[in-house]
Amino acid sequence: MTLDMISKDQEVIIKSIKSKTARVYALRFGINEGSKVKCIAKINNGPIILRKNHQEIAIGNGLAKQIEVETQK
Amino acid sequence: MNCHCVQEMLNIPDDKEVIALVGNPNVGKSVIFNKLTGRYVEVSNYPGTTVDVNYGFYKDYVIVDTPGVYGISSFNNEEIVTRDIVLNTQKVINVVDSVHLDRDLFLTQQLIDYQKEVIVVLNMVDEVEKNNIKIDIEKLKENLGVEVIATSASKGEGIDKLKEAIDKNLFKKGNSTPNLEKVLESEGKKFSWESLAEAENVFSSSVSELQEKIYTLRRTYVDEIFNKTVKFDTKKIELKNKLSQVLINPVTGIPILFATLYIMYYFMGVLVAQRLVDFTMNTVMGEYYLDFIKGIVGKFVTNLFLQRIIVGNYGILSMFPIIFFGLLFPLVVAFHLFMSILEDSGYLPRIAALVDRVFNKIGLNGRAIIPIILGFGCVTMATMTTRILGSKRERLITMFLLGLTIPCSAQLGIISGLISRLGFWYLVVYIFIIGFIFGLVGRILNKIIKGESTSLFIDLPTLRIPRPSNVLKKTYYKSKGFLVEAFPIFVAATLILGFLDATKLLHAIENFAQPVVTGFLKLPKEITEVFILSIIRRDYGAAGLVTIPATKGQMFVALVTTTLFVPCITSFAMMTKENGLKYSVFVWISSAVIAILVGGALANLML
Numbered sequence: 059m060t061l062d063m064i065s066k067d068q069e070v071i072i073k074s075i076k077s078k079t080a081r082v083y084a085l086r087f088g089i090n091e092g093s094k095v096k097c098i099a100k101i102n103n104g105p106i107i108l109r110k111n112h113q114e115i116a117i118g119n120g121l122a123k124q125i126e127v128e129t130q131k
Numbered sequence: 132m133n134c135h136c137v138q139e140m141l142n143i144p145d146d147k148e149v150i151a152l153v154g155n156p157n158v159g160k161s162v163i164f165n166k167l168t169g170r171y172v173e174v175s176n177y178p179g180t181t182v183d184v185n186y187g188f189y190k191d192y193v194i195v196d197t198p199g200v201y202g203i204s205s206f207n208n209e210e211i212v213t214r215d216i217v218l219n220t221q222k223v224i225n226v227v228d229s230v231h232l233d234r235d236l237f238l239t240q241q242l243i244d245y246q247k248e249v250i251v252v253l254n255m256v257d258e259v260e261k262n263n264i265k266i267d268i269e270k271l272k273e274n275l276g277v278e279v280i281a282t283s284a285s286k287g288e289g290i291d292k293l294k295e296a297i298d299k300n301l302f303k304k305g306n307s308t309p310n311l312e313k314v315l316e317s318e319g320k321k322f323s324w325e326s327l328a329e330a331e332n333v334f335s336s337s338v339s340e341l342q343e344k345i346y347t348l349r350r351t352y353v354d355e356i357f358n359k360t361v362k363f364d365t366k367k368i369e370l371k372n373k374l375s376q377v378l379i380n381p382v383t384g385i386p387i388l389f390a391t392l393y394i395m396y397y398f399m400g401v402l403v404a405q406r407l408v409d410f411t412m413n414t415v416m417g418e419y420y421l422d423f424i425k426g427i428v429g430k431f432v433t434n435l436f437l438q439r440i441i442v443g444n445y446g447i448l449s450m451f452p453i454i455f456f457g458l459l460f461p462l463v464v465a466f467h468l469f470m471s472i473l474e475d476s477g478y479l480p481r482i483a484a485l486v487d488r489v490f491n492k493i494g495l496n497g498r499a500i501i502p503i504i505l506g507f508g509c510v511t512m513a514t515m516t517t518r519i520l521g522s523k524r525e526r527l528i529t530m531f532l533l534g535l536t537i538p539c540s541a542q543l544g545i546i547s548g549l550i551s552r553l554g555f556w557y558l559v560v561y562i563f564i565i566g567f568i569f570g571l572v573g574r575i576l577n578k579i580i581k582g583e584s585t586s587l588f589i590d591l592p593t594l595r596i597p598r599p600s601n602v603l604k605k606t607y608y609k610s611k612g613f614l615v616e617a618f619p620i621f622v623a624a625t626l627i628l629g630f631l632d633a634t635k636l637l638h639a640i641e642n643f644a645q646p647v648v649t650g651f652l653k654l655p656k657e658i659t660e661v662f663i664l665s666i667i668r669r670d671y672g673a674a675g676l677v678t679i680p681a682t683k684g685q686m687f688v689a690l691v692t693t694t695l696f697v698p699c700i701t702s703f704a705m706m707t708k709e710n711g712l713k714y715s716v717f718v719w720i721s722s723a724v725i726a727i728l729v730g731g732a733l734a735n736l737m738l
Contacts, residue, residue, distance in 0.1 A: 078340075080586075080588065082346055086234075088233045090347060090350050090351070099380055102488075104488030105484045107484060112262065113590070114375065116483070116497070117588055118496050118497070118587030119586075
């Protein structure tokens with residue numbers, strides 16, 4: 059599934075990020091494919107707020123749709 | 132590398148060696164800079180605001196404070212500035228935020244990979260314990276291969292140790308990312324910092340596959356170091372970030388945003404624009420100063436034409452200082468004070484996240500709220516800050532909407548004063564009309580401007596209580612910078628207006644515009660002067676409305692029309708500087724047409 063589909067408090071692993079630019083940006087912020095992130099807030103049809111360790115990042119809906127994630131078992 | 136490029140770039144003495152102070156945004160670089168050099172520099176909690184480069188002296192070194200960046204590349208202006216300084220300097224003090232070490236170490240490792248001589252400053256160690264984090268500093272030192280010094284710069288802790296490390300010249304080249312050489316060799320490149328910079332696309336804003344490969348390698352390596360050296364417990368974060376969530380969640384966040392805007396309106400529009408300005412503009416400048424200057428000029432200048440240009444209604448020594456110092460100065464200071472508090476608290480990026488969804492509909496992402504909010508202070512300044520937006524397309528849309536719909540602080544103050552006399556429902560309809568035009572024009576621009584807008588991708592800094600000393604210093608420097616920039620344009624604009632007035636051309640223009648003003652807009656002919664004044668400064672125009680004899684309906688039509696009317700001369704100049712004359716002329720003409728059409732439609736409905 060894609061990142062825009064996850065719900066608040068859900069923990070997921072980033073599988074792939076379609077946009078090359080977003081991948082490069084994310085790598086610098088500390089997020090890469092395989093990173094475990096937690097959704098700490100979500101605005102309907104709006105941005106997803108993720109946290110990895112102590113880092114919080116807001117990702118717009120359009121970009122979130124391009125990020126494949128896998129739910130944590 | 133022995134190069135004096137940074138010295139040349141910044142015009143600093145080349146007998147001193149340069150140390151670049153480098154780090155992510157909001158890690159406390161500027162505080163460390165201040166403690167080392169004793170010179171003030173802006174301290175900001177919003178990424179993208181520290182664009183100026185400051186430098187100061189520490190013993191035989193020149194310390195250069197670079198803009199906060201997440202890596203050495205060219206994705207925005209700040210990064211280009213930092214890139215140029217870092218690549219031309221050998222010694223680097225890299226400041227990292229202890230709480231966000233996993234993020235910050237990417238830049239640290241990049242600096243090490245570029246074979247810089249580095250000292251790492253592990254700042255904000257006091258927050259580490261509060262957040263249940265444990266950092267093994269010795270292990271970190273060993274893994275990075277460079278000196279690591281723990282500080283809590285805002286409290287002054289650890290600064291002595293940092294000074295000692297600089298004095299003893301403990302700058303060291305660290306351990307490069309493993310396998311980096313192999314990657315470069317597989318591309319047929321010999322390893323050197325220059326070939327690495329080229330492979331990492333350091334001089335381009337686009338991204339490449341090789342760059343991504345190197346970034347992934349570095350990120351994986353840095354994560355390994357982080358996992359080996361840092362232990363943390365995320366349970367405590369949950370509680371700490373409750374407030375952050377309250378600000379972002381629409382149910383609680385939107386009322387808080389409106390409350391913040393109301394406080395801003397009350398502070399700017401009522402306390403400052405009405406009460407304080409009434410004293411500074413009308414009493415201090417309008418009475419004491421004006422009497423004084425008229426008296427002096429009357430003694431020495433006998434020519435009536437010259438007298439009119441100097442101390443007439445639009446005189447260079449009468450209207451200019453009254454408006455500039457009596458009206459603009461208090462408003463600009465008040466606005467920067469409020470904005471500095473917002474910036475330093477870390478609230479602005481959260482507002483961006485909150486409004487992102489709505490802004491997507493007009494081709495923007497949430498980041499555009501920053502220039503829009505700044506626009507309520509001064510559209511000119513806001514036009515400049517559209518630089519933080521991701522694409523040219525977004526900048527074009529934002530600048531247009533700023534020029535068309537956003538009233539600046541003084542205008543807002545005057546409008547709210549006048550509209551409150553008309554009644555509550557006029558206020559509601561006014562907000563509705565301006566909001567509707569904002570959305571409609573935004574959607575049209577989104578359709579007609581080619582290309583795609585960027586998606587929101589923004590770092591949310593830790594929420595902090597702003598330090599009063601930082602807020603005051605920032606207010607001082609920002610206000611000073613703005614007033615210095617506005618000064619010459621104001622002088623020129625006043626001279627033009629004074630000339631028009633003294634040669635009676637102003638009167639001729641009034642007659643020429645009469646068919647539109649009295650015919651189509653059904654307004655008294657004196658309003659023409661308000662429009663002419665609005666071209667110079669929107670707040671000049673709005674101030675002119677106060678004295679115009681008009682019915683309730685006419686006043687309402689006039690308020691809507693002047694709000695939408697053309698951007699003032701200073702923002703026109705800024706728009707031209709940013710996007711060229713063709714674009715600013717287009718915005719100018721469109722705004723005039725939209726304002727007159729909307730005003731005319733309202734007049735025909737209401738009057």
